[in-house]
Amino acid sequence: MxxxxxxxxxxxxxxxxxxxxxxxxxxxxxxxxxxxxxxxxxxxxxxxxxxxxxxxxxxxxxxxxxxxxxxxxxxxxxxxxxxxxxxxxxxWSRYEIDEGRRNDQIKKQIHFSKVDNLADVSAENEKNITRQGHSQGFWRKLFQRFGF
Known part of the structure; x- marks a missing residue:
């Protein structure tokens, strides 16, 4: 029923x-x-x-x-x-079912590639911040040492 x-x-x-x-x-x-x-x-x-x-x-x-x-x-x-x-x-016909499944796979690939890219961008930003922090620390220490 x-x-x-x-x-x-x-x-x-x-x-x-x-x-x-x-x-x-x-x-x-x-x-x-x-x-x-x-x-x-x-x-x-x-x-x-x-x-x-x-x-x-x-x-x-x-x-x-x-x-x-x-x-x-x-x-x-x-x-x-x-x-x-x-x-x-x-x-749905067999063709519609296959197309629906294919579209679902494409949506998943797009979604997860965006997530992976965000993780890559975040990791790269973290490296840049770390590099900037080290270089700023270096210059700050150098200026302080020589009294600037």
């Missing part, structure tokens, strides 16, 4: 056995899980990360974005969770 809405439950750990109609959310582990809303019984895991899903909680209802496409399940269900309600999306 199809689920029409999901009740949220904030937990530390995702339980082994999931109840129908409940979206379990672990803030500690940045993960949400629920049973597939089509009724097939499969466990759906949605990592909450900058490159996977975004979870919004307004104090009453939850929203997951983007849509959930269960392409690895026999049901291949596709739906949105908006304000705790299930909104069914259209079935």
């Amino acid at each position: 199809k689920t029409k809405s999901l009740r949220h439950s904030f937990v530390k750990y995702i339980p082994e056995t999931l109840e129908d109609g409940v979206l379990y959310i672990s803030i500690d582990y940045c993960t949400a899980a629920h049973k597939c809303v089509c009724g097939c019984g499969n466990k759906v895991i949605t990592p909450i990360t900058p490159t996977d899903w975004e979870l919004t909680f307004n104090g009453e209802a939850i929203t997951l974005s983007p849509s959930i496409g269960n392409w690895s399940f026999d049901c291949q269900s596709h739906y949105w969770v908006k304000n705790s309600e299930i909104q069914w999306a259209g079935k």
Whole structure:
């Protein structure tokens, strides 16, 4: 039987056995899980990360974005969770699924290359600050020694 809405439950750990109609959310582990809303019984895991899903909680209802496409399940269900309600999306073709997966990979590569670049820039800035600090210390000591 199809689920029409999901009740949220904030937990530390995702339980082994999931109840129908409940979206379990672990803030500690940045993960949400629920049973597939089509009724097939499969466990759906949605990592909450900058490159996977975004979870919004307004104090009453939850929203997951983007849509959930269960392409690895026999049901291949596709739906949105908006304000705790299930909104069914259209079935995707094999081409659309492959393109969606390819786009997800590209987004991850772009995101992580930016993170790596930020780390590289930060390390380079730290080296520059250290170099400047040493050279300023050297000149300061030299000026002090000769009374300038």
